[in-house]
Amino acid sequence: MSHRLPDRTTLTLIKGKPVRYRVRHSRRARKMGVQVCKRDGVVITLPYRVGLKVVPELLEHWADWIDAKADEFGVRHGPQIRQFSTGSEISILGTPRYLAITNLPNGRKRPVIDLTDDSLTLALAPADVFDVRPVLEKYLRRLARQDFTERTALWSDRIGLFPRRVIVGERTSRWGSCSGRGTLSFCYRLIMAPPDVVDAVVAHEICHLAHLNHSRRFYALLDKVCPGHRASMAWLREHEDDLLL
Numbered sequence: 001m002s003h004r005l006p007d008r009t010t011l012t013l014i015k016g017k018p019v020r021y022r023v024r025h026s027r028r029a030r031k032m033g034v035q036v037c038k039r040d041g042v043v044i045t046l047p048y049r050v051g052l053k054v055v056p057e058l059l060e061h062w063a064d065w066i067d068a069k070a071d072e073f074g075v076r077h078g079p080q081i082r083q084f085s086t087g088s089e090i091s092i093l094g095t096p097r098y099l100a101i102t103n104l105p106n107g108r109k110r111p112v113i114d115l116t117d118d119s120l121t122l123a124l125a126p127a128d129v130f131d132v133r134p135v136l137e138k139y140l141r142r143l144a145r146q147d148f149t150e151r152t153a154l155w156s157d158r159i160g161l162f163p164r165r166v167i168v169g170e171r172t173s174r175w176g177s178c179s180g181r182g183t184l185s186f187c188y189r190l191i192m193a194p195p196d197v198v199d200a201v202v203a204h205e206i207c208h209l210a211h212l213n214h215s216r217r218f219y220a221l222l223d224k225v226c227p228g229h230r231a232s233m234a235w236l237r238e239h240e241d242d243l244l245l
């Protein structure tokens with residue numbers, strides 16, 4: 001079973017011009033709302049039980065305002081990507097690290113990366129300095145592969161269920177999934193989340209090796225092995241934007 005993130009962008013026309021928006025369901029929201037900002041782009045917030053049917057009407061109602069704000073914030077084609085530079089913060093396993101970007105000595109091209117308890121230093125060739133995300137992504141993928149593989153082994157022993165394979169990749173719409181053939185997949189960006197959140201996703205997918213559904217038996221097993229999983233999932237829903245790269 002897989003876990004679709006509730007938020008995905010959709011392209012639409014507003015006043016004849018393309019705009020990308022995202023729909024977010026919120027447990028706290030009492031009313032429907034539209035927000036526009038740099039970081040998140042155009043976001044429609046719906047109370048948990050309100051379906052997507054209302055979206056076209058809402059867009060229509062707010063068309064003038066969305067059109068103006070999308071241009072004002074430069075988010076017509078989606079949120080402005082996160083900019084990483086010296087002084088930015090990036091969390092690794094929930095611990096914020098101060099990002100420092102330095103230049104490699106002349107002629108050297110391979111990035112040199114140094115992670116400490118409170119900093120992440122990237123020594124980069126001039127070509128990589130302006131957009132550090134590709135280097136950062138490669139590094140986080142490597143960290144994630146190692147961490148999630150070890151964590152899966154630990155939880156497998158604990159639960160007594162063993163996957164055939166563990167894959168770490170980019171899942172734009174899922175944090176983790178389990179295939180019928182026993183392959184577990186995880187999104188590398190999860191490495192930015194706190195350890196107990198990563199544990200909960202790993203435990204969840206391992207429990208799917210016994211029950212490939214979200215049945216009562218599945219949750220009985222997951223509740224037993226990882227009692228905190230609900231709080232972790234709530235954290236993920238709340239903070240998924242912080243785990244973007």
Ligand SMILES: [Zn+2]
Nearest residue numbers: 001002003204
């Ligand atoms: Zn599941």
